[in-house]
Amino acid sequence: MSNDRVRPGRHLAAFSLLLLWEMPDHGLHLHRRINGVLPDGLQVDIGNLYRALRDLEVRGSVQSAWDTEGSGSARRIYRITADGHDELRGWSEDISKRRSAFDWFLGHWQALAESDGNVEARLHG
Amino acid sequence: MSNDRVRPGRHLAAFSLLLLWEMPDHGLHLHRRINGVLPDGLQVDIGNLYRALRDLEVRGSVQSAWDTEGSGSARRIYRITADGHDELRGWSEDISKRRSAFDWFLGHWQALAESDGNVEARLHG
DNA sequence: ATCATATATATGTAGTATACATATATAGTT
DNA sequence: AACTATATATGTATACTACATATATATGAT
Numbered sequence: 001m002s003n004d005r006v007r008p009g010r011h012l013a014a015f016s017l018l019l020l021w022e023m024p025d026h027g028l029h030l031h032r033r034i035n036g037v038l039p040d041g042l043q044v045d046i047g048n049l050y051r052a053l054r055d056l057e058v059r060g061s062v063q064s065a066w067d068t069e070g071s072g073s074a075r076r077i078y079r080i081t082a083d084g085h086d087e088l089r090g091w092s093e094d095i096s097k098r099r100s101a102f103d104w105f106l107g108h109w110q111a112l113a114e115s116d117g118n119v120e121a122r123l124h125g
Numbered sequence: 126m127s128n129d130r131v132r133p134g135r136h137l138a139a140f141s142l143l144l145l146w147e148m149p150d151h152g153l154h155l156h157r158r159i160n161g162v163l164p165d166g167l168q169v170d171i172g173n174l175y176r177a178l179r180d181l182e183v184r185g186s187v188q189s190a191w192d193t194e195g196s197g198s199a200r201r202i203y204r205i206t207a208d209g210h211d212e213l214r215g216w217s218e219d220i221s222k223r224r225s226a227f228d229w230f231l232g233h234w235q236a237l238a239e240s241d242g243n244v245e246a247r248l249h250g
Numbered sequence: 251a252t253c254a255t256a257t258a259t260a261t262g263t264a265g266t267a268t269a270c271a272t273a274t275a276t277a278g279t280t
Numbered sequence: 281a282a283c284t285a286t287a288t289a290t291g292t293a294t295a296c297t298a299c300a301t302a303t304a305t306a307t308g309a310t
Contacts, residue, residue: 010296011226018230021237028258037229039222045298050260073258073305092234097164099227101136102220104162105143109217112146135267153287170269175289177267198276198287254309261302266295273290279283 012044012052013061014091017084020062026075027053053078061087137169137177138186139216142209145187151200152178178203186212 012034019025019033027050035043056062061084067075080088137159144150144158152175160168181187186209192202205213 012296015226015230018234018237022233026258027260038226041219042222042226046258047260047262047299047301048297050258054260071306072256075258088234089238092231092238094166095227095230097167099224099231101140101163101167102224102227105140105220106217106224108147109143109213112143113214113217137267151287152289171287172270172272172289172291173268175287179289196277197285200287252310255307257304257306259303259305262300264298264300266297268295269293271291271293274288275286276288277284277286279285280281 010052011091011095012048013056014088014095015044016049016052016056016078017061017080017088017091020078020080021085021088024077024079026067026077028075030078056084056087059083059087135177136216136220137173138181139213139220140169141174141177141181141203142186142205142213142216145203145205146210146213149202149204151192151202153200155203181209184208184212 015034015037016030019030019037025033028046030053031044031046031049034049038044053062053064057064057078060081062078062080064076064078067077140159140162141155144155144162150158153171155178156169156171156174159174163169178187178189182189182203185206187203187205189201189203192200
């Protein structure tokens with residue numbers, strides 16, 4: 001449970017769940033929040049975010065309700081569920097592993113680049 | 126250049142290039158080396174590795190040659206090229222960004238989990 | 251009133267990546 | 281000759297990403 005949902009690449013779901021835990025939100029604003037924490041080059045596509053949110057709702061990890069209060073177009077507000085917290089725990093384990101792998105990669109890349117003079121050349125050249 | 130090849134998910138290419146920089150190798154042995162540095166749950170499929178190596182060769186990032194010396198079946202030995210080093214530099218930038226995003230994710234997840242008592246419950250409960 | 255723009259939620263689709271299954275050939279062992 | 285291990289692949293369904301387009305409502309300008 002929780003972990004059998006975790007598959008490679010689906011980190012849009014992970015970030016969505018985490019930010020919805022911090023605060024329930026609607027798609028477009030969540031999009032700004034996600035892209036606010038992601039670096040350039042990893043920015044999320046709004047269409048894919050809407051799809052990810054619907055998928056999360058289908059599998060019960062979030063619930064949504066229309067919000068017609070206030071001004072502007074109606075917004076669908078998403079909030080995380082108990083199942084969503086389970087899924088999120090699975091994501092944290094998955095992402096922790098990936099970060100370890102990336103640490104290994106970057107450590108070894110730097111070591112090789114330095115021994116090859118590449119980094120020295122770019123830093124001091 | 127270098128960076129326009131970097132696309133999400135293709136980290137098999139990144140790890141292959143890095144390990145081939147450390148040492149030229151053939152597919153099956155490279156497979157063992159990659160899985161040796163990757164944690165459980167991120168293990169690489171051998172079929173996908175062979176495909177990744179052919180793709181790398183098509184775009185000029187590695188070169189291969191048959192090795193019929195020694196005992197056993199003939200092996201196709203791959204070695205990284207100058208273009209491969211360029212591609213690898215792009216990967217290191219991409220992976221560095223992803224690690225930052227993962228750092229943010231894990232930091233915030235832990236903070237939320239602690240404030241929610243989840244981690245405390247699992248550690249001391 | 252009407253036109254343009256912004257907000258908000260979607261769908262269409264091509265290319266790529268991943269997981270899991272299967273195929274083919276050669277070499278070594280009994 | 282049969283069996284097993286090594287080595288290199290291909291087949292394929294599903295999923296993810298990027299980029300384009302569609303639809304509806306609300307707001308502001310003229």
